[in-house]
Amino acid sequence: MIKVFAIGDVVGRAGRKAIEKSIGLIKKRYKPDILLLNGENSAGGFGITKKIFHQFTEEWGFDCITTGNHWHDKKEIIPFIPEAERLLVPGNMENVADETAGLKILTSTTGVKFAVINLIGKAFMHDGNRNPFQAASRLVAKIPENVKVRIVDMHAEASSEKAGMAYFLRSKVSLVYGTHSHVPTADERILSGGTGFVTDLGLTGSYDSIIGMEPKAALKRMLTSKKARLEPAKDNPWLCGITAEIDENSGYCKKIDRVCLKLNDIDV
């Protein structure tokens, strides 16, 4: 059985600190074969840098980093994408020309072959994003038959679109999880056809915040409609995501559980 540990949008320094503080405990307690995270907000709340990507992969042992609508906010990352073997961008996003940038076939540090697909929604997002379901069909068709462990990060605003993707890919992939809302959902389940699903992994970062950001500036924008610079919040870090067990022979998800480590409350 292959154990997957996936965490949701890592926001700023608080998110990275949450990982630094708990990575030892995660490896000891959950013994993951495949470690994943969504890093679209990991650099100052907006985007990801090469340095942070390398910290995730080389220092902490993450096998693969997915992203979302903020993937390109730090411009240095754009030329790095074609050469970054373990960094995905949403294949159907309007500013991603090569759809296959949303698919990687990888081998984990523990020797497990697996596929990861990164897609983005259309509902309440940029109109220019291409149809994620058509993109999913094309990308799934590119996965070699012998790669049974298949994981999809569906980065979307609408819960219905995330569930739609899970039902669309039922029996074709092992796991579909949503990201982007920065709120963990309590609906993890295994669909008939052996596909594990949760609507959103949730935020890894400060929970004294509005979806990871300092409330003051976020509220100013809401109350006055004036621009205010958003900064990642710092306090009360949580690390949120799921663990899943996948049968490497069938690709079926056999178990899926929510994980939320409230780091102020635990001794690590």
Ligand SMILES: [Fe+2]
């Ligand atoms: Fe995000």
Ligand SMILES: [Fe+2]
């Ligand atoms: Fe996002």
